[in-house]
Structure formats: structure tokens, C-alpha cells
Amino acid sequence: MVRSSKRVANRGHKKKKAEGDSSSSSAAEKAAPKIQDAQLAQIAKFGLPSGLSSLADADDFTARWLECLAEGRQWGGASYGGRGVQVHNSGDVIIDNVTLCYVGKTGSTYLLENAKVQFLKGHCYGLIGVNGAGKTTLLRRLASFTLPGTPLHLKYAYVAQELTPPPEEEALTTLDYTVAADVERALLMKEDADLNEKLTSGADMTDEEVERVTEVVEQLDAIGADQAEDRARAVLKGLGFPERLIDAPVKHLSGG
Template sequence: MISTQNVSLRYGDRALFENVSVKFTEGNCYGIIGANGAGKSTFLKILSGEIEPNKGEVIIEPHKRLSVLKQDHFAYDENKVVETVIMGNKRLYEIMQEKERLYAKEDFNDEDGILLGELEGEFADMDGWNAEADAETMLNGLGITSEFHDMYMKDLDGNQKVKVLLAQALFGDPDILLLDEPTNHLDLKSINWLENFLLNFKNTVIVVSHDRHFLNKVCTHIADIDYSRIQLYVGNYDFWYEYSQMQIQQAKDQNKKAEAKKKELEEFIARFSANASKAKQATSRKKLLDNLEMVDIKPSLRRYPFIGFKPGREVGNIVLNVEGLTKVVDGEKLINNVSFSIQPNEKVAFVGDDKATEAFFKIIMGEDEDYEGEFKWGITTSQSYFPKDNSKYFNDCELSLVDWLRQFTDGNVYEQDLRGWLGRVLFSGEEALKKANVLSGGEKVRCMLAKMMMEDANVLVFDEPTNHLDLESIQALNQGLIQFKENILFTCHDHQFVQTIANRIIEFNKEGIIDRLSTYDEYLEYKEDLENK
């Protein structure tokens, strides 16, 4: 068990947490949610001891081991992959190092022998003889296969490092597991493996994530951070959302009834307070009015953008034809002689190899001309593109957001209209005058969405649009794309996003493609049946 008692943390005049007392018990998985800047990651750092609160304390049961998903991807560059995973159990790794030192001693003495015997006993109690095999099993489950196990961390790419650090956090059956955005940079297969691991994990898990499907799958409780407080709810994310919305609606309904009652009492008092025969009733109603209470509905710090796309015209009979398309990068065929057509009103999720999908989107959006085969857009289509890497739109741009958005118009647009588009994605007032090159990752994504909404395209192309977005923005985008009536081509690692939007799934593979007219869950069932044959 891990708990906090009256924990407070301030940065200047701002209170991030105020007298937070909360208990996380064994056998449960707690999803930490809250608006951007509410302090989700900071709270995990308080629990881990990385940040000291101004007041209060964190209490961990004696002899309980706490494990944290590390965020520094370069900290273990000089260590081998399997060794890095085993380092997740600090004491076990120390024993292994000490044993190795003692066995290598030339002047081995009786004292060393006694110490070595004690270490061997502790090593056996910790199941140390299976440590390497356990580490390798975890790595394989996360997609880091055996050819990488003896490599140094510095020789892995960023996504591979993330998986190794996740295996490190999970290794050795920790008593308390703290995970900050564990599904970031994981492919869907690895996310599924992690979900199953946590469902079978018997100890305490506290996780921050923007992946709603993941939170729904693994969480037994939701810890909601709002107004410097933490409120625990039993159930997963969807239960919390429905319950919180119901609470707000009930309070509004109660206030509506109270307002009607107030009006009725005020009218009676005004009519009969001067009437001697009714004076007693008027006085009685005056007391009722004085005692009438309204529910104080404190608005959440969460802010939901408004995201909706309206096509300038309908697509015709032909949307996109692809014939014999092949793309090779560094000798590897990412796309292998594929042919298919996109029909009107299809919302197509591209799954599988991220590099293949990114290459495909760049080709069809005219950003890459180094390929074989051909593609052709229908003459009635217009496309709007959300690239995975949007740095070219922002890095060297010192324009205000109003002028940044103006670049993508014909110039004959009123400033109030540009501010309107920015306001939809939560840049109102002075925020619309921010410089484009100082935006956070989430702010850049919201600007790109404003640009796309303004373009009135009838084909939307998205490459990982939920990266960097908070849960509120993901929900708003998800709903906006569900309501869009024309074509969407997209890739995304958010399971719920794909399941609720796509009506067709295309996977690039070494042989060509798998192409299914189905939902995402139906496609996964199909893939599982294939693998089991």
C-alpha cells in the first residue's frame, strides 16, 4: 500500500496540490486523470520521491518495492538491453554485480566465502537464476526480439528504448508500480501485451495515460485531479466520465427546480406581503425563500475544444485509386506492390508498420516522389493533411497564431474569423497572439486541427493525430471525426479512437496488404484467427 497524508505542493502563488490525502491499495490499478497542467506527472514524482512536497508525506508500507517507468532514454546507453531490464530490481542487480566481483577475486578468502554464501541464498530467494529468462520474455512480449537482447541501449532507436525501459519497470514483480504514459510509442500489439500483463498483476498500479481504451481495460479506480484535490472513483474511465456528467446534470436540474421555486415564492411575497389576511403566509414563504439553497456547481478546470469538419462539397464516385505502389527505404520494402481503391464515405484506418503508413501518407499527399507505381485522386476530392511531424509548420515561425493561421487562407479573411477558429481549439483572447515557435506539442496539434477545419476538405488524412493531446481534446476530435460524413484516411494507436471511427482496415505487410471492411475489433479477431490456424 502507498498513501499520501496532507500533501501540498506550490509553485509560487499557484497551488498544484492542497492537503491531498489519498490511499492506493494492493490489487488495484488507479488511473490518474486531469486537465493539462493539473499535475498528473508531478503527482507520480511526489509518490516516487523524485519531488519533495512543501507539506505532508508519502507513506509506503515497510519492505515494499516501488518501481517507476523511467523517462530518461539515454540514462542506460552504456548498458546492454537485458542488463538494463534487470536493473529494474535494484537489489537483485546489486547482488549479481557483487557475486561477479567476488568470483573474479584472485585473493578469495573465508570472509568472501561467507558473504558469497549469503548472497547466493538471497539471490535464490529472489528467483535470480531465472532473471535473464524473465527479462527476455518481457522484452519479447513488447516486441524487442532476441537479436536486440545483447545490444547496447545506445544502438537502439527511441521507440525500442521506450519498450526496454517499460520492461525494466515491470521486471521483478514490484509491489508498487508507477507508470507515466506507458503506451506512448508502443504499437498496438505491445499495448495489448501490456494490458494483459497489468490485468494479471496482483500488486498496486498507478498510471497516467491519455489512452481511454487502456484506462478502461486495466483500471479498477480513477483518481481525478481537479482544483488541487484528488477524488477517487471506483470503476474505469468510461464509468468516471458518465458518473461525472450525471452529477453535473443532476446539479443543474436541481438548480433549475430551485430557480422555479424561488420565482414562485418571490411572486407570492410580492403579491401578498401587504395583504393583512395573507401576511402570515407571505412571512412563511419568506422563510422558505431564505432557506432555499442552490447547488454550487464548480466548473472543472478541464477545457474541451470544439472540433468539427465541414466539407466544401461531397466527394464523387472516385476518391483514390492506388496501382502497384511500392516504396523502398534503405533496401527495405515498406510498401510492396499494393493496389486498392477508396470508396466514398469510407473511413479507413491504416494499421501495422508505422513507417509504411507514414511513407504512404507522404506519397499520396505529394511530399515524396521516390516510389514506384501510381495513385490518383478523384477530381472532386480535396485533401487536408495532418502529418506526424509538424515541425516545419512551427519551428522557425515567429508569427502570432492569428498570422500563422492567415497563411493558409487566400488573405481575404477577417481577423475575427481567424480568432474564431483559434477559439474553437482553446486559443482565445491574448492566447491567439502567442508566437507559433513557442507552442507545446499539444498546442501545435490544436493549431493544425484549426487549420484543417478551416480548409473545408472532403478527404481528411491523419497520421497519429492523438499524440500530445489531452483526454479532453482526444474526445473532442474523436467525436468530430465520428460526425464527419465524407472520407477519412488515418492511423492512430488509440484503440477506442480507431474502433469508433473506422469502417475499413488496411494493413501494409511484407506480402502486400490485408484489407478488411470491418471495425477494428472485428479485424483483430480476424488476425487472431489467422495466427491460430
């Protein structure tokens, strides 16, 4: 009788667990498109280096990392990076066990293997390595949140090393390009402009679009969109840019 009772209890436990898993999957499915859209928008902005589409993570964290992104949960704790992972919202970027490799026809080429990535708040860093060592790949993966363990509460802005502005953008300054690297702000500003154009033109708008007008304004306020230039100027000064280069056309800068 005792064994029978235990079996029933276990079945009940499994049923509850299955229901919980189903609920988690449902939440993940709802959140995944928004996460994916944000990632694709950033990747579209940054561009992909040759071969990045075949870049694979040779570690065991990737599946759990994507699950965290989809569910909007913190990275850290049992099964989610380990209990040793910091989950408090500090201004530091500290990621352990980072492994990146290219998987090609001739095998795998490791860019990083069980490395520790550490950027401390308030410090400036220079990445040193031969061509193809993975410097740009690492930065792009951080900026697009596709590196398992990347702190999700921080914002990342990536400005490409080689810039060839189209004719209509040749007058843009170094400051302009740095501000544009804030992809979230750029997307919200464009959405705000599109919605306001509809409002002023008298075009028909759905209830969702009308609600979105207020939401976009609130989101822009929340990220301090009006202070974007001040923040970008402070970053450039911190990197050693003199005022004359900050306000000069970016085409005057060397590719390095």
C-alpha cells in the first residue's frame, strides 16, 4: 500500500511538473519573437563578419542561455550558468567559460576556449590580437546578446571599425555615428517619427497604434533619449577623442 501511494504521488508530481514545463514553454514562445526581433535588429545594424553565420558555441550553456532570453529571466543559478554566476545588476561584464569557434568543412577553428571575459565599469580596454583572432566577433556577440552569459541589464553600443558612409551620410560626424550605435534608441526614434507622421497626416490608425504613441514616448523617456548626445560625447572623450574630431565628419578618421 505504501508503494502504491508513493507511485500515485510521483505520478501527481510528474503531472504538475509537466504542467509547469508547459506553462514555461508557453511564456517562452510568447517572449521569443520580441527577443528575436531585437537581436535581428541589432545584427542588421552591426552587420555580420564573414563566417559568423556558421559560428558555433562549443559549450553547454547556449541552450540554457537562449531559454533565459526567451523567458526574460536572470542568468545564474543551478542549470543556468551555475550558482557561481553573479546575478546582481552591477556595471561590470564578467563572463566565465567563453568558448567560440568556427565550424567549417575542414573542422573547427577555436577563437576562444574556456576564456574569461572581464570588463570592469569605468575602465577603457584595448583588444590586441592578430587578424582573425576573434576581436570583432567577440564585440559583436556581446553587442547583440548572442554570447551566453552576457549581462542583460546593460546596454551595448558597437561602432564598426571600417566605415564607408554612403554619399548622403558623408557629412555625419563622429558624434552622430556614436549616437546611432544605440540601436534601441534609433529604432524607437524611427517608430516615433512614423507614428507621428500618421497622426499629422490624418491617416487611419489602429487602436494598437494609438496606444503605441504613448508607449514609445514613455520608452524614449525611460532610456534618456534626449541625453544620448551628451552620453556619446562623454564616451568619446573618455576614449581620448579631442573635441575637433568628435564634431568632425567621420570620413576624416582613419580605419584603425
